[in-house]
Amino acid sequence: MAKFSENAIKILNYVREHESDGITAKDIAKALDMKDRSVNATLTAAFTNHKEETGEEVDGKKVKEVKPLMQRIEGELEVTDPETGKVKHETVKFIEFTEYGRTFDYEA
Numbered sequence: 001m002a003k004f005s006e007n008a009i010k011i012l013n014y015v016r017e018h019e020s021d022g023i024t025a026k027d028i029a030k031a032l033d034m035k036d037r038s039v040n041a042t043l044t045a046a047f048t049n050h051k052e053e054t055g056e057e058v059d060g061k062k063v064k065e066v067k068p069l070m071q072r073i074e075g076e077l078e079v080t081d082p083e084t085g086k087v088k089h090e091t092v093k094f095i096e097f098t099e100y101g102r103t104f105d106y107e108a
Contacts, residue, residue, distance in 0.1 A: 004106070008046040011039060012106060015070065015095055022075065024092050043070060043095065069101035 004012065010032050015023065018031075029039040047070035056063040072093035079090045 004046055005042070007034065007038060008042050010034075011042055012047075015097065019096055022094050024094060025072075028095065043072075047101070048072070067100055068098050069104055071096055071098050 025039045029036045048068050050069045051064040052067050054063045075094045077090050080087050
């Protein structure tokens with residue numbers, strides 16, 4: 001059973017609703033009125049480095065493996081400088097669910 005913080009649930013719901021829009025961590029932070037650092041930390045800890053028990057034990061400890069629920073995909077945005085009107089291309093990382101993340105039961 002996965003337990004997520006309040007911020008993680010907000011981020012999860014936002015990504016569910018807006019993933020097809022090509023969103024970045026900055027977009028999420030702005031939309032949810034959160035700090036960029038907080039969003040990035042939550043994405044990494046709760047979703048990118050998500051761990052699940054494998055059912056195995058080693059030395060009496062349950063074995064866990066990393067099963068990412070979300071990923072950062074490098075992409076490019078066209079950005080127009082408001083002062084000069086020049087268009088430039090900016091490299092960004094879009095936030096998307098992994099295949100596993102799309103089928104994961106977040107409510108369990």
